[in-house]
Amino acid sequence: MRNRTARRLLGTLAAVSALALTATACGSDASDAGAGKSGPEDVAAALEKGGKVTVWAWEPTLKKVVEDFEKKYPKVDVELVNAGTGDKQYTALQNAIAAGSGAPDVAQVEYYALGQFTIGKSVENLAPYGATRHGTSFTPGPWTAVHQGDDIYALPMDSGPMAFFYNKKVFDKHGVKVPTTWDEYVEAARTLHKADPKVFITNDTGDAGATTSLIWQAGGRPYKTQGTDVTIDFGDKGSKTYTATWQKLLDEKLVAPISSWSDGWYKGLADGSIATLSIGAWMPANLTSGVASAAGDWRVAPLPQWTKGDKASAENGGSSLAVPKAAKNKELAYAFTEFATTGAGASARVAAGAFPATRADLESKAFLDTEFPYFGGQKANQVFAESARNVGDDWKYLPYQVYANSVFNDTVGKAYVSPTKLSDGLKAWQDVSVKYGKDQGFAVND
Template identity: 85%
Template sequence: MRTHPSRRLLGALAVVSTLALTATACGSGASDGSAADSGPKDYRAALEKGGKVTVWAWEPTLKKVAEDFEKKYPKVDVELVNAGTGDKQYTALQNAIAAGSGAPDVAQVEYYALGQFAIGKSVEDLSAYGARKYGTGFTPGPWNAVTQDQAVYALPMDSGPMAFFYNKKVFDKHGITVPTTWDEYVEAARALHKADPKIFITNDTGDAGATTSLIWQAGGRPYKTQGTHVTLNFDDEGTKTYTATWQKLLDEKLVAPISSWSDAWYKGLADGSIATLSIGAWMPANLTSGVASASGDWRVAPLPQWTKGDTASAENGGSSLAVPKAATNKELAYAFAEFATTGAGASSRVAEGAFPATRADLESTAFLDAPFPYFGGQKANRIFAESARNVGADWSYLPYQVYANSVFNDTVGKAYVSSTRLADGLKAWQEAGVKYGKDQGFTVDE
């Protein structure tokens, strides 16, 4: 599934307290991820009694999950509501929480945005419902994104381990070898553009999600959060490694000045003028539906490495299911979230096209051996699964990452349209984040 990484401003973040750090674990593993089979008594009682669960989400595979859940628990009515995608839903959710009414029982929240709701104590710590038992069942990146010390603020719904998508037809025509390092990637960019000035190695007009993901892969850890104490520093070695390479591409005008998800972007992917993408494993469905004419031209490879021989990867996109504190039916809400993200529910979503965050699905033979006709029959899931295993698990987002991403183009974005250096743009982004954090009551170090 695609989750757009660039977001607009949600509005001010109210900081009410530090993150809750205490929780208890209970229950044992379940065969199908249902709370009735494995959870505490109150889950069984709630499911037997029945009631209504309102779920705010835009992810289409949840429709099948809701049908399956209602079939298994006929006294429960699941109402799926599309309250908007990403920031539109977060605005509505924040408004409902502030008003004290109208909040859903379950909300889809992207990983980068979850910290905002956790720090405000507006979502439940699901470890009290036994969620911590699922920690080893999810891949490291998504699980790390939903946890803070002993607290679990959501259950991972999908993931976006990164991979390298390339137009094999274009590469073969111009004798380009698939790059295994970012230095080789720069050389490939030069060779492609020299062979045909209309061809660019990729597109980039400044994207917060793509930038932070590549910094993540390079070993950069610019964000650290402990309660309301935040460290924000884009001067670490990993960030410098990313910046040095990407600056070469910008200086030599080797990336197409085309925004992702635009009509021009889809056209470039179709005609080969945009030759590669370094993006999350949810991308195949978008290529299949949006770039159908290039079926058979594209292939998948591991992400190029910053150091030759490494296997490091990062996440790009992905969502979780959280239970707001203001939920009316918290037990039923957790039961649904658990069902949708583990066991049979997770497998159902994978069958519907979602990319799994669950180890069981990632390791299944059926998943790994599934051929992708779009990629010439390639078993691309093997590459995606390997990437998921190699995601650095110690990445953190800011508890106000939604705001930070909203001002990315006002700061870092200048490096794409002026003489501003990328490192200077990141410094300006850092300064904007520091100021905002302090204004909202955080203690912020640089």
């Protein structure tokens, strides 16, 4: 799930980026992590011997996984630690790596942030441990995010294929059809706001994750990375497609100037003044718990398309489990990581409310036939599963995406509070990201 607060990694991230590039310059080979040292047979032996594994993660469904793992392997003791959410944990993890002590054996890392750990050679290549056999087990978006060539730096824990959540009660009241294209979405926004000036199609005050996800769906690929070689181009066709449409919404003041996850946001979702969300498939639990009064009003549909008739989608959020190279017991760490992300462990997390990255769970009849009382009994997982199958599998994040996201509101965010155009804001974001990358020693082209 996306963090609910802006991600800010300042001095720590700069220091870690320098550390990452120093490791690269020293000639460390990304493919040597664990190579020739451990294999599946060593993992089996480690489970037989037993020991302790420390896991840093904030995801609540892992509690059940820990219980099941310890029951299956009674000689293994798993300590589950919430070291903070998102950037807070990343800061603690990077500090432990830099200090050479205190790092966990397993760490939850969101897909967008994984690059900063792989570029620094600070997480294990899991391929030698047996991770390669799971290549067809996961949906395209998450699997693309965790592997580079033959190297696998984490295993997908969950995913966030995007869907269109809409308030059916509000749509029906104003005679608005569910949009199937983004052009229809703009027309729906105009109709709703004209019928009731208090109603907005959605909220938006500038969000890096939402913006890049919609560019992803539009076919944009602004980031290209190969080791320390980086290209950033927000002038590509997909980015222009996104900005041309979203600029209309901003110019006509058709989106509510309310920040996501704020009290005003929850209120708007509850009273219908925020009529839709284009967001990850992890959202139902948040609506159920945070907008309980609107139960029965909301439904789920596929994302509107940039080209009529297409079925393109994108990811919005999601996390992996990685094994730091500083882990004390890498074999047991891998065993837990594999258990938690595949087979019974993954199914247990899905049953507890996580959205799967595993094809088997996404395709299971029980999952697809689950009825959501909140959505009027709709089998919403069928929409989410279809979205997962249609995610473009060639998206890349920057190896310093955490930093880039932290300066999004200082650049693109100006388009929401001033005459600055979105396209100009994206160019400013690009320029800042390029400068930062060069300052940290990356070879950056724009």
